[in-house]
Amino acid sequence: MSPAEIREEIIDILGDIAPDENLDDLVDEKNFREQLELDSMDFLDIVMELRKRHRVQIPEEDYGNLASMHTTVTYLEPKMREIVKA
Amino acid sequence: MIALSRVDTLPDSQRIVITGIGLTSPNGNDWATFRQSLLEKRSGVRPYNIRYFGDTLAGVCDFDTSRYQTKKDLRRGTRAGSVGIYAANESIKHSGLDWANVDRSRVGIYIGVTEHGNVETENEIFLIKGFDYDTSCWSHHHNPRTVANNPAGEIALNLGVTGPHYTIGAACAAGNAGLIQGAQMLRLDECDIALAGGTSESIHTFGIFASFNSQNALAKHSDPAQASRPFDRDRNGIVVAEGGCIYTLERLSDAKARGAEIYGELAGYAINTDATDFVLPNPERQAQCVNLALKRAGLEAEQIDIVSTHATGTSSGDTQECDALRRVFGNCKTVRINNTKSFIGHAMGAAGALELAGNLPSFRDGIVHPTINVDNLDPSCDLPGLVANEVQETSGVDYILNNSFGMLGINSVVIIRRV
Numbered sequence: 001m002s003p004a005e006i007r008e009e010i011i012d013i014l015g016d017i018a019p020d021e022n023l024d025d026l027v028d029e030k031n032f033r034e035q036l037e038l039d040s041m042d043f044l045d046i047v048m049e050l051r052k053r054h055r056v057q058i059p060e061e062d063y064g065n066l067a068s069m070h071t072t073v074t075y076l077e078p079k080m081r082e083i084v085k086a
Numbered sequence: 087m088i089a090l091s092r093v094d095t096l097p098d099s100q101r102i103v104i105t106g107i108g109l110t111s112p113n114g115n116d117w118a119t120f121r122q123s124l125l126e127k128r129s130g131v132r133p134y135n136i137r138y139f140g141d142t143l144a145g146v147c148d149f150d151t152s153r154y155q156t157k158k159d160l161r162r163g164t165r166a167g168s169v170g171i172y173a174a175n176e177s178i179k180h181s182g183l184d185w186a187n188v189d190r191s192r193v194g195i196y197i198g199v200t201e202h203g204n205v206e207t208e209n210e211i212f213l214i215k216g217f218d219y220d221t222s223c224w225s226h227h228h229n230p231r232t233v234a235n236n237p238a239g240e241i242a243l244n245l246g247v248t249g250p251h252y253t254i255g256a257a258c259a260a261g262n263a264g265l266i267q268g269a270q271m272l273r274l275d276e277c278d279i280a281l282a283g284g285t286s287e288s289i290h291t292f293g294i295f296a297s298f299n300s301q302n303a304l305a306k307h308s309d310p311a312q313a314s315r316p317f318d319r320d321r322n323g324i325v326v327a328e329g330g331c332i333y334t335l336e337r338l339s340d341a342k343a344r345g346a347e348i349y350g351e352l353a354g355y356a357i358n359t360d361a362t363d364f365v366l367p368n369p370e371r372q373a374q375c376v377n378l379a380l381k382r383a384g385l386e387a388e389q390i391d392i393v394s395t396h397a398t399g400t401s402s403g404d405t406q407e408c409d410a411l412r413r414v415f416g417n418c419k420t421v422r423i424n425n426t427k428s429f430i431g432h433a434m435g436a437a438g439a440l441e442l443a444g445n446l447p448s449f450r451d452g453i454v455h456p457t458i459n460v461d462n463l464d465p466s467c468d469l470p471g472l473v474a475n476e477v478q479e480t481s482g483v484d485y486i487l488n489n490s491f492g493m494l495g496i497n498s499v500v501i502i503r504r505v
Contacts (some may be wrong), residue, residue, distance in 0.1 A: 017156035041162070042227045052223050 001080045009014075013049045017042050028069040050076075054083055073080050088484045088504055090275075091353045092384030098339035103505060105346040106181025106334030107443050112145030112327050112430045116176060120440075124455035125477055129311035129404065130430045131325050136214065139292040143305060145311045145327025145431035146289060154244060163325040164206060166233050166289035167438075168242030171199055174281050181334040182346060194277030195238045195251035195330070196267040198260025198284035200255065200434035203232035204291040207319070230319065233283065236359035237285045241332075243488045248367040250276050251436045257492025258396070259357070260284045261438025262329065262500045266355045271474045280341060283439035285330035298324055301365070304401050314432075315398035315459035316404050316425045316466035317474070324398045325431030331439035353485065353503040354383025360495025367403055372410035372497050379499035380414075387414050389485055390501070392454055393423045393471075394445050398432050398488040405466045407489065412469065418504055420472045422478060425457035438490030442500065448483040449504040 002004055014036070018085065021036050032038050043066055050056040056079050058066075065075035093101050106119045112130025114120030123130070134144035149162055151168055153212055154175045160168060174195070180186050210228050213430060217223040221499030226248045230236065242251040250271070256263035268282025288294050298304040305314035305323040314325040339441050341348055355376035359369035379389060397404040415421050426441040427433075460474040488500045 009200065016161075017158075037158075041226060048225065050221070052217065 001083050001085050002076055003073050004058050005085045006076050007069060009053075010046070010069060010072055013046055016049070017045045026069060032069070054080060056080060067071050089385070089389050091503060093351060093353055094383065096160045096434055098342065099220040099337050100270055100410055101274055101338035102444070103341050104333050104339050104349045104351070104502070105336050105341050105445070106177040106183070107349060108176030108178070108180055108442060109329070109331040109443055110147045110149040110169060110172055111331070111433070112147055112330045115147070115149040115416065117180070117443060119347055119445060121196045122442060124304070124426065124444050125453065127456070127458050128429070129458070130327070131310040131313055133310055134289065136292045136295060138375060139295045141309050142295055142423070143307070143325050145325060145433060146290040146329050158245070162227060163240050164236055165328070166202055166237040166285045167288055169287060169328065170237045170241045170285040171244045173283065173285065173330035174245060177281060177332045178245070179333045183334065185308040190246050190278065191248045192278040193249045194268065194271050194280045195241050195247055195249070196271065196280060197238040197241070197253045197254055197313045198262070198264030198435045198439065199237060199253045200260055200286060200288060202236055204233055204293055205287050206231040208291055208293065213298050228381060229469065231276045241281065246316070250386055256498065257496050258432065258434055258437055259490045259492060259496045259498035260435040260493040261440065262355070262441070262488060262490040262498035263357060265333060265335070265500060266357065266498065268333070268439065269355070271353050272335060272337055278336070280335040281332050282335050283332040284435040285366040286328050286434035288434045289326050289328045293425050294326055298326065299334050305399055312459050314399050314428050316395070316399045316428055316457055316473065317408070317463045317464055318460050319462040321399045321401065321404065321464070323400055325371065327431035327433040329430065329436040329440050331435035331436050331443050333439065339402045347505040350449060350502040352500065354385065354501040355499060357496065360497065365493055367406040367491055368495060369406045369409035369413070371495065372489070372491060373374070373413040374490070375497040375499050376410065376414045379487070379501050383501045385485065385501065388418045390418070390421050390487045391480065392414070392445055392448060392486045393421055393443050394486060394488045395423060396437070396491045397425050398427055404464070407491070408467045409426040415469070415471070415490060418471065422454045422473050422480065423469050423471045424473045426455070428458045436496065438488060438500070441490070442486070442488040442502065445486050445488070446502065447488065452477045452480045452482050454479070454480060454483070
C-alpha cells in the first residue's frame with residue numbers, strides 16, 4: 001500500500017469507529033483527539049481493525065505513533081508497504 | 087371508593103407510586119400505543135431469522151434507536167442497553183420531572199434481566215471464527231458489554247445518573263423484581279427517584295431459541311400472530327421477544343409535592359422460591375407467593391380486579407399457574423384473568439414490567455384486555471374470570487395483581503392499586 005492508500009484505509013476505519021464525525025476536514029498534522037471524540041477504547045479499535053484486516057501487529061509501546069494521521073501513516077508505511085490493497 | 091389496604095396505614099414517605107412509564111414492546115413503542123394494540127388485538131410476533139438456528143418467530147421491537155443515542159453509542163453498547171436507554175428516557179419524559187434540575191446522585195437505576203452477555207459472547211465467537219479462533223481478535227469491548235450490570239450502567243451513562251445502578255438477575259421474574267428493588271431502595275432512602283423495571287435483548291442470541299427448541303418449548307405456527315397461545319389446547323411453546331419497560335418510581339410525599347400525575351401505587355409484593363426443579367414450576371409455591379403478596383398488602387383475594395398471568399404458552403407451565411390461581415382465586419366472583427404474552431411473546435426480563443404496564447390503563451378506563459388465540463380452551467386452564475379473545479368492560483378496576491415467574495423456581499408477584 002502507498003501512503004495515500006494507508007491514509008484511505010485509516011479513514012475507512014475511523015468511519016466505523018466514529019460514525020457521527022465528519023472526517024472530510026481532518027487535518028493530517030493535528031492530533032486525532034484535537035479533532036475527534038476518541039478515547040482509549042477507540043484507539044484500541046484502530047489497533048484491532050488493522051490486526052483483523054491486514055494482520056498488522058502494533059505493540060503497546062508503539063501506540064503513541066497513532067496520535068495523528070500523519071504520524072500513523074508514517075509509522076504504518078513500512079509495515080504495510082508489501083500489502084496489496086484489495 | 088377503593089378498598090383500604092395496608093399502605094393506607096403508612097406515612098406518605100413509605101408509600102411508593104408510579105409517576106412515569108417508558109417502554110418498547112413488539113407491538114408499541116410507547117404506553118398509549120402498546121395499550122391500543124392490546125385493545126385492538128394487534129400482535130407483535132413476526133417471522134424472524136437468526137444465525138445457526140434459522141427461521142423462527144419472535145417479538146421484535148422497532149423503536150427509534152437514534153432518539154437518545156448516537157451511532158457511536160449504538161456501536162459500542164449492547165441491544166439491552168439500547169432498549170433500556172430508550173425506555174428510561176421515555177419514562178422520565180412521561181413523568182414530567184424537571185430532569186435538567188434533578189439531583190442525579192439521588193437517582194437509582196434497578197433493571198431486571200433474565201440473562202445478559204449471551205448475545206455479545208455469541209457475536210465474538212462468530213467473529214473470531216473468521217480468524218481461526220485467534221483470540222487476539224477478540225474485542226476489548228467484550229467485558230464492558232457483558233458485565234452483568236451493563237444494561238443499567240449504559241442507562242446511567244446516557245442519563246448522567248451518579249446514584250446506584252445495577253441489574254437484578256431473576257430469570258423471567260425479573261421485571262417485577264426490578265420494580266420491587268426500586269421500591270425497596272426508595273423506602274430505605276437510598277434514592278429519591280427510582281428508574282425500575284426490566285429489559286431484554288434475548289432474541290439476538292441463537293442459544294435461547296435452540297435451548298427452548300431442545301426442550302420442546304419453542305412455539306411454532308404458520309401464522310406468527312397465532313403462535314403465542316397461552317391456555318389454548320394447541321399451544322406448543324414460547325415465542326421469544328425483546329423489549330423493555332422502565333417505571334419512574336417516587337415516594338408519594340415527593341410525587342405530591344411536585345404535583346405529579348400518579349399512574350398507580352405499589353400495594354404489595356412478594357418473591358419466593360420453589361426449590362424443587364430447574365425448570366418445572368411449583369403451583370404450591372406460586373400460590374404461596376400470591377398469598378404472601380396479598381397478606382402484605384392487607385387484601386383478600388376477592389379484592390383483586392385483574393390478575394395478569396405469567397403463562398408463556400407451554401403445556402405444563404400454563405396448567406401449573408392455573409392450578410396456583412385456582413387455589414387463591416377459585417371462589418372469587420369478580421376477578422378478571424388475562425395474559426399479555428399472547429400478543430407479544432415472552433419478553434423475558436422485561437415481561438413482568440411490560441405486562442403490568444399493559445394493564446395499568448384499566449384503572450382509568452375500566453377495560454380489561456384479553457388473552458388472545460384461545461380457540462380451544464384447555465380444560466385445565468378454564469379459570470373462572472378468564473378474559474379470552476375479547477376485551478371486557480368492568481364497573482371499575484382498583485387492584486391489579488401481576489405474576490411473573492422464572493427458571494430455577496423464582497416467583498414474583500406485584501399488586502398495584504388505583505390512585
